[in-house]
Amino acid sequence: MTRRTVPPPADPLGEALHLLRITGTLYCRAELTAPWGVAVPHLDGLMAMLVVTHGEAVLEVDGLPSLTLRPQELALIPHGVPHKIRSAPGAPTLPLFELPVEQISERCELMRHGGGGALTRITYCSMRPDHVTADRLVARLPRVLRLNTWADDGGWLQSTLNLIGTEAARLRPGGETVLTRLADVLVVQAIRSWLDTAPEARQGWLAALRDEHIGRAMAVLHRAPEAPWTVESLAGEAAMSRSAFSARFTALVGEPVMQYVTQWRMQLARTHLQQTREPLSQIARRFGYASEAAFSRAFSRTFGSPPGRFRPPHGQPPNVSELRHGLRVP
Numbered sequence: 001m002t003r004r005t006v007p008p009p010a011d012p013l014g015e016a017l018h019l020l021r022i023t024g025t026l027y028c029r030a031e032l033t034a035p036w037g038v039a040v041p042h043l044d045g046l047m048a049m050l051v052v053t054h055g056e057a058v059l060e061v062d063g064l065p066s067l068t069l070r071p072q073e074l075a076l077i078p079h080g081v082p083h084k085i086r087s088a089p090g091a092p093t094l095p096l097f098e099l100p101v102e103q104i105s106e107r108c109e110l111m112r113h114g115g116g117g118a119l120t121r122i123t124y125c126s127m128r129p130d131h132v133t134a135d136r137l138v139a140r141l142p143r144v145l146r147l148n149t150w151a152d153d154g155g156w157l158q159s160t161l162n163l164i165g166t167e168a169a170r171l172r173p174g175g176e177t178v179l180t181r182l183a184d185v186l187v188v189q190a191i192r193s194w195l196d197t198a199p200e201a202r203q204g205w206l207a208a209l210r211d212e213h214i215g216r217a218m219a220v221l222h223r224a225p226e227a228p229w230t231v232e233s234l235a236g237e238a239a240m241s242r243s244a245f246s247a248r249f250t251a252l253v254g255e256p257v258m259q260y261v262t263q264w265r266m267q268l269a270r271t272h273l274q275q276t277r278e279p280l281s282q283i284a285r286r287f288g289y290a291s292e293a294a295f296s297r298a299f300s301r302t303f304g305s306p307p308g309r310f311r312p313p314h315g316q317p318p319n320v321s322e323l324r325h326g327l328r329v330p
Helices: 012-018 132-140 156-170 175-197 204-210 214-223 231-237 242-253 257-273 280-286 292-303 320-328
Strands: 022-033 037-040 047-054 057-060 067-069 073-077 083-086 108-114 119-129 145-147
Touching (some): 012 132, 012 175, 012 204, 047 057, 119 132, 132 204, 132 257, 145 175, 156 175, 204 214, 204 242, 214 257, 231 242, 242 257, 257 280, 257 292, 280 292
Parallel strands (some): 022 108
Antiparallel strands (some): 037 083, 047 073, 047 119, 057 083, 073 145
């Protein structure tokens, strides 16, 4: 391939965050009066975000110290691990799916629960990451991320949380769209905060994205997965010799270059298959394969099943109602 068919990236890690997309966002606006407690089970494939807009709440995850969240504080639970939210340590809890909710709209529910004491308002979001970048990032995150808004010198983060509280309380026309966009922003900001401070954020795949040379090659691959990439062409993008690039890539990423290329394409293809009825021949070309047969063989080797197994039912991608049903019936 000709060098520089893909513009050189300025910030490979920033580009990876740009590819982080959230879909299927569901909001539960909770009005809780002490004493109260909610036990949330494992939510497979989902991230959860908890924003306290009034009062305070205690968040408990097994094996971690409990966190007391006050107004304008949030916690991100990236892996959907079981957790409890209470008015105070030791307050009795009920399973989430046993508590009645009022469906306000397709994407928003209202929960009222508790013993009639001090009021806490919470906006609770369940979100499904929707890109291979999200899978890679989320796999490296701790079980809980807490975002301290008071450390935000510019004040924009606190203003964003204020806006979430306002939109969740009023649900004006277009409010669901606003909440979804704000959730995207807050998830990215929470991850950015972790990337800036956590030592483990400078290891493995994330370290590779930060690397001046390897990160450059990874970014052009991420931009154009359909290009006919080889070790030589990616080494050229990294301005390294083939042997030095190959060795450094494997050391940082943990897998050989072309194995990573295949894995990246296949994970993108799987997401695409779940969202579209586009013919397999077109999907093959979209992700760098000259024929449907070659694509199907690579896909089956990667996932153990042919591409057709990942098609959405009835020719339609999963909608929010189906996601809610999946949440309500674990």
